[in-house]
Amino acid sequence: MPKLDFDIITLGHGSGGLLTNKLLDSGVFHLFDNKHLQQRHDGAMLTLEGKTAFTTDSFVISPIFFPDSNIGELAVNGTVNDLAMCGAIPQYLSLSFILEEGLKMTEFWEILVSIKSAAEQANVQIVTGDTKVVEKGKGDKIFINTTGIGHLHAKADIAPSNVQPGDKIIVSDSIATHGVAIMSVREGLEFESELKSDTRGLGHMVSILLDTFGEDIHLLKDPTRGGVATVLNEIARDRNLGIEILQKNLPLQNEVSALCEILGLDPLYVANEGIFIAVVSDAISEEVVEKLQSMEYGANASIIGEVTKNHPKQVVLTSAIGGKRIVNMLAGEQLPRIC
Amino acid sequence: MNTWHIHIEGRVQGVGFRPYVYRLALERDLTGVVYNALDGVHVKFSGSEDQAEEFYAAIIDKTPSLARITNHKITRETGERYKGFQILQDQSDVSASLMLPPDFAVCENCKNEVLLGKNRRSGYPFITCTQCGPRFSLITELPYERAFTTMEAYQMCHSCKQEYGDPRDRRYHSQTNSCTACGVRVALWNNKGQKIETNSQLAIEKIARLWEEGKIIAIKGVGGYLLTCDATNAKAIRTLRQRKHRPSKPFACMYPNINDVQRDCHIDSAEQQMLTGEVAPILLLPIKKKSVDVALSDIAPGLNQIGVMLPYTPLYLLLMQAFGKPVIATSGNLSNTSIVFEDKKIFMELSDIWDFALTNDREIVTPQDDSVVRFSPFKKQPILIRRSRGIAPNYFWPDTPTEQKTILALGASQKSAFGLLYGGLLYLSQYLGDLTFLDSTENLKRTIQYFINMLNCRPEIILVDKHPNYYSTEYGKYLADVYGGKLVSIQHHFAHFAGVLAEHSLIQKSERVLGIIWDGTGYGNDGNSWGGEFLVYENRKIKRLVHIAYVPLILGDKMATEPRLSALSHSGQNPAILPLLKDKFSTQEWKIYQRLLDNGSPLKTSSMGRLFDAVACLLGIMDTQTYEGEAALQLETMAQTYFDYHEGAAYSGYDTQISYLEGISTMPIIEGVVRDLNNGTSKNEIAFKFHYSLVRMVEEIALTNAMEKIAFSGGVFQNGLLVDLMIIHLEDTFQLYFHQQVSPNDEGIALGKLAYYQNIEE
């Protein structure tokens, strides 16, 4: 952290004046240094080739720090992963902050460092951005918006309309880890656990899959808010097809499973970061899983189910004891239905 | 001499009504005609005023036992003179009856024929007549004629045809008529999928031996497959429990005859009539402690009553005669899904459960479970627990609705059912299963579609629950889309209340009625989970008067399955109570849940079901339950035991604090229970005092608000003791109203929604 003559963010840091420059010079520009930033222009001028994917996301979470990660890393990976789910190779990011007056500079710095390291790992450059400061109480420490641009992988043909009956549904790694880790901090539930948030950039994994399997990868989705259940319901609804998943095939860390049980949570609805769902043609599904399992973030990849013509628009889970339970889109997660 | 016209409405078709009128006319030498029409049975005849009056009275007086008359009138007509008396056949399809008869239990005449050896149907497992046998389960289309049932596949032999054509015969126009020569055939299969016996008599004898050996047999009955085993063989029952993944939910027993039931259970004459009547449901009966030779602790763990039924089909009759002992007879399904009725499924999906299966080639169109009924122990108030075979899809409104629009009312979630109002006639479906399972949602869709197709109607208004996550709500929205119907959502407890009001014709009136609507959960108008509700009806409006004070609703559906969480929530983190609960949780759970409660739950509940759970848990009954209502049922059993020994004593209950702003605090009850526990009061007495406190609570609220009429509904009122205490304690002061034709649980919701929509102003 650079030596600064202030230790909290004040309204002046967003004024566009001297304080802003001080914060940017010694902080942001220094940290993310690249030729586009060096231009010090009002915007970045980029040369793009071929088909391009473009996405944006805002990150408003509490707490901003959670086991092994923080909002900064999430802000980079979230957008990078949205690009990856389009079959694109992430190239450039914009980065905007809305800071609440009083945010500790040490915390801001830690977030900036995480952003830098996540961007490096994902091989993206931060090329433009903005910083505003709002009065205390008008924000919640820090809000981040990132926008990303990337070029489409040459072999990518990813679209919901490619999903066919018989396709297999694969998750790239254990589910529900991130959501449970976040909850442990947010609710102050002190799990005494080693659970880490699994926020990760997925661009690299996706790119390898596309190199190998190309158009046999029909759809990619990151099951963030609403979890795996919500993503599968969206696919079933959009394609007017059914989806069948097997409870016994759901990769779930023992600890996550135990905590879900304690908290009455269905892991299918818990948020994820750092995993994706791939809908792939049946023929290559086993190979995809093998490939994923050989990668750092895919050790627990698994075929969890398949697309079917039966029960259109419904996602059905075959439980460990054989009953077929409906996994629907939930309006309010914890609303009880049992009488 | 005049011409007279009698018009009779109700369930008067497919139950032998026309031949009954025909015989009465012949006895009196009257001339005329009798015929079916869309609106019931019509009789036209010639005679003097005295003759007409006498004939009319005779028809109404002793109707065939399966008939249910809802309306009748006689008018004088100028018109033709008749020669002889004739049964006119339905003249056009417009004259088709819209009433769908349910499946009736085998009648006494058929019983005698099948068991006695001197007629062509002795030993025939599918004997029927106009006074008994399946209907609803085999009907593919209306009107109810053989060509539109799955009996169409069987060509009647010469003898059967003769009976069918003879108005003096019990089998005149009996659409299910068949016999050994021309009828339904059985096949017995082993678990490898091999057919091992097709002779019905040999198959029956074989099954009796297999039961004796402890085997589990799937048997195709009227509405679907039952899974059976020897009820006196604890090991066989445990095997069935294990294979069915049903650790402790009670099983029903089929007894060979009423004498054996009397030997094992307390049964009074009204109950006996129910058991041996045309519905022949599963009846919950208290056990006589000493005489029972069934494996009670394995059949109904922790309870002092069992579900009993008698053989309601000739096939079961023959099987029970061959075996001579009670058998377990439980719906063929997994957990709470709908009953399996297709052969394909019994082989593909349930073959891990049974050792042998007895199929038959009569196809089931509409599956149904067995109905379940209980009577409250003292006042003998009948309580419908499951409304299915023998009752559905009939419902007899006390007042014929004037509504001519087609309205579909969907129910709730776990105990799903629907109602369809078409042409002023209400079809109230059978229990369709728990809609969190695919089988049940398919069953719901199929059954709704069946009625829509058969009646060729289009729902103009679709009523759903306010709960956004019920499958029934979702499907209702879809149907409203498909049919361009209007979607209306109705609050769960308001619907419960409207249902019981409608059953007593109170919903069109202006008088005030207090509604005690208690259940486990329902989505409230404020987004919280309701269930301990005191509502007021007045002048076509329903309002929430007061409710059980909110407690934190934690962990969603998990709370309903774990009484220890209800106890925790109701303890209000009271330091005097927490030590009692701490060892019901792991250290980690305890820490997490304390923190959750400290943080304050965004959702709250006023559920009465959860209060029962909390008290049951404090009494050490159970911390987690394996089926809905398990803890509450055991709490009732304990209270019942106390009441049995202290009938007529001076009872005391716990205090309650009623605040019309904050709700009724349960803390005095919880604290009272804990105080009694510490003082060594017997648990049975505490359980009773809890029940009694609730009735006192009702009394106080009714008196404070100057209410004269009290109606009660909701799943909590499946509790027979609570119903009794309500009646015993309140009947002298108040007029009480309870359900008659529908269940107080969520199966009754569909009727309630229809009543609400038509009568209540929002």
Ligand SMILES: [Fe+3]
């Ligand atoms: Fe209810």
Ligand SMILES: [Mg+2]
């Ligand atoms: Mg996005």
Ligand SMILES: [Zn+2]
């Ligand atoms: Zn009969």
Ligand SMILES: [Zn+2]
């Ligand atoms: Zn015959």
